[in-house]
Amino acid sequence: MTASSIRNSLLALASVAVLALLWKLAALAVGSEIILPSPEAVVRDLAGIMLSSGFWAAVGATLIRGLASFFISCLLGLAAGLLTGFSSTAYWLAQPLLTALRSTPVMSVILLALIWFRADLVPVFVGFLMAFPIVCGNVSTGIRNVDRQLLEMARIYRVPARRILFEVQLPSMAPFLIAGLSTAMGITWRVIVAAEVLSQPGAGLGTQMQLARDYLDTTRLFALTVVILAIGFLFESLLRVAENRLQDWR
Amino acid sequence: MTGVDLTLRGVCKQFGDHCVLRDIDMEFDEGRLICILGPSGCGKTTLLNLMAGLIRAERGELVGFSGRQVSYIFQEPRLIKWKTVRENIEFVLQEAVSREQRREIVARYLDLVGLAPFQDHYPSQLSGGMRQRVSIARAFAHPSDLLLMDEPFNSLDLDLKLSLIRSFTDLWLRDGRTTIFVTHDIQEAALLGDEIYIMTGSPAGVSRHLKVEVSRSGRSLYQDEVVALSKELFSLLTG
Numbered sequence: 285m286t287a288s289s290i291r292n293s294l295l296a297l298a299s300v301a302v303l304a305l306l307w308k309l310a311a312l313a314v315g316s317e318i319i320l321p322s323p324e325a326v327v328r329d330l331a332g333i334m335l336s337s338g339f340w341a342a343v344g345a346t347l348i349r350g351l352a353s354f355f356i357s358c359l360l361g362l363a364a365g366l367l368t369g370f371s372s373t374a375y376w377l378a379q380p381l382l383t384a385l386r387s388t389p390v391m392s393v394i395l396l397a398l399i400w401f402r403a404d405l406v407p408v409f410v411g412f413l414m415a416f417p418i419v420c421g422n423v424s425t426g427i428r429n430v431d432r433q434l435l436e437m438a439r440i441y442r443v444p445a446r447r448i449l450f451e452v453q454l455p456s457m458a459p460f461l462i463a464g465l466s467t468a469m470g471i472t473w474r475v476i477v478a479a480e481v482l483s484q485p486g487a488g489l490g491t492q493m494q495l496a497r498d499y500l501d502t503t504r505l506f507a508l509t510v511v512i513l514a515i516g517f518l519f520e521s522l523l524r525v526a527e528n529r530l531q532d533w534r
Numbered sequence: 535m536t537g538v539d540l541t542l543r544g545v546c547k548q549f550g551d552h553c554v555l556r557d558i559d560m561e562f563d564e565g566r567l568i569c570i571l572g573p574s575g576c577g578k579t580t581l582l583n584l585m586a587g588l589i590r591a592e593r594g595e596l597v598g599f600s601g602r603q604v605s606y607i608f609q610e611p612r613l614i615k616w617k618t619v620r621e622n623i624e625f626v627l628q629e630a631v632s633r634e635q636r637r638e639i640v641a642r643y644l645d646l647v648g649l650a651p652f653q654d655h656y657p658s659q660l661s662g663g664m665r666q667r668v669s670i671a672r673a674f675a676h677p678s679d680l681l682l683m684d685e686p687f688n689s690l691d692l693d694l695k696l697s698l699i700r701s702f703t704d705l706w707l708r709d710g711r712t713t714i715f716v717t718h719d720i721q722e723a724a725l726l727g728d729e730i731y732i733m734t735g736s737p738a739g740v741s742r743h744l745k746v747e748v749s750r751s752g753r754s755l756y757q758d759e760v761v762a763l764s765k766e767l768f769s770l771l772t773g
Contacts, residue, residue, distance in 0.1 A: 433608070433610065433612050434612060434614060436588065436612075437606070437608065437612040438625075438626075439588075440586055440588070440604055440606045441604075441605070441606070441625075441626035441676055442603070442629070443625065443626060443628075443629070444629065447625075447628070451614070451617075451625065452614060455616050
């Protein structure tokens with residue numbers, strides 16, 4: 285670890301500590317566990333639910349839904365992004381659909397999906413509809429932004445189209461893809477949990493949150509939120525590792 | 535490098551309603567370094583793009599250009615930033631040359647432009663002048679029979695420009711490949727050209743064609759013949 289990365293980690297830790305302190309002070313001021321539970325109560329509750337098998341089944345189910353939704357968005361988003369990036373006909377054909385998808389409220393999509401799909405598929409579908417346009421749009425922009433001068437150079441030197449694709453166009457699109465994946469990943473976890481709250485599949489963190497709300501168990505709601513934050517953080521870090529690998533490849 | 539001449543006959547080019555080139559007639563002998571001199575924006579790059587086959591002329595014909603392998607030195611180095619110096623040159627060699635030969639060719643040309651120790655560097659780790667040297671090495675390493683150059687010494691300070699011109703001339707004298715070079719810079723034209731075509735007017739046409747009689751080896755800015763030639767070019771361009 286370099287001195288600057290140690291410094292950055294310490295700053296992040298300090299920020300978390302200040303946040304916890306403010307939380308504790310606010311909880312003391314409010315004085316009601318139902319409205320605002322204290323941090324230590326949330327930690328105790330978290331430790332408690334981690335011992336139950338139902339909790340891990342819920343985490344597993346949410347993870348599987350999130351990852352399935354994310355991978356489908358990545359694959360189809362990449363394919364559609366390449367198509368719309370290379371073909372301006374496809375680009376203009378897809379524009380209205382992508383704009384509509386980007387501006388549709390999540391709640392409309394969830395409510396429609398509730399009518400159309402089984403409860404445990406609703407979150408996957410909703411996550412896909414929210415993440416797909418982001419990945420597709422970024423890949424498309426990446427391909428359309430390839431340096432024209434480099435392409436002209438490659439054509440003059442008669443480099444075959446296959447090598448231009450793999451050695452110029454795809455590497456120059458890669459940062460756009462990574463940025464798209466990172467945004468899509470963040471959105472996926474939020475949307476998956478929101479859809480689970482409404483669709484109530486048999487197992488899922490969203491289902492557990494809805495249950496906690498029914499019992500006015502605010503401490504549990506906070507504990508489950510911390511779990512979802514941890515999942516988001518974990519996958520963001522994994523994506524960063526992948527990003528560094530990609531930099532090396534470029 | 536077969537002995538076929540290159541000819542442009544009555545070439546006209548327009549973009550929309552805007553006519554850029556009118557009735558261009560030129561003849562190039564093999565193995566010569568021909569300079570096309572004209573003011574900025576007069577259509578010189580368009581002329582090179584016609585010769586490279588990137589665009590087509592509305593009228594007239596270009597004889598001897600089609601099917602040729604072309605190397606091109608651009609105003610900008612146009613290097614791929616995620617490839618090292620060596621990989622950038624190998625990028626244009628893969629189809630023509632075997633792997634072992636590639637290594638040897640790249641090493642030879644990088645050595646000739648004084649960049650052998652930098653072959654594993656990325657373009658971002660080099661200065662602007664070094665990057666342009668890489669693009670010169672790439673153009674010569676590519677097994678072409680025609681070299682086109684579009685103001686490659688533009689936007690460099692005088693010292694750097696003269697040093698790059700020296701590197702280029704050394705390479706060119708060993709290699710002798712047919713080269714067509716466009717510039718708006720009188721000094722570059724006087725230092726490099728075997729022949730000089732002067733383009734003026736709008737739409738641009740050829741207003742003069744000079745054969746340079748000054749010996750190529752050791753041409754310098756302060757040589758009397760080069761000074762006289764520069765003066766002549768200046769009056770032709772401005773008169």
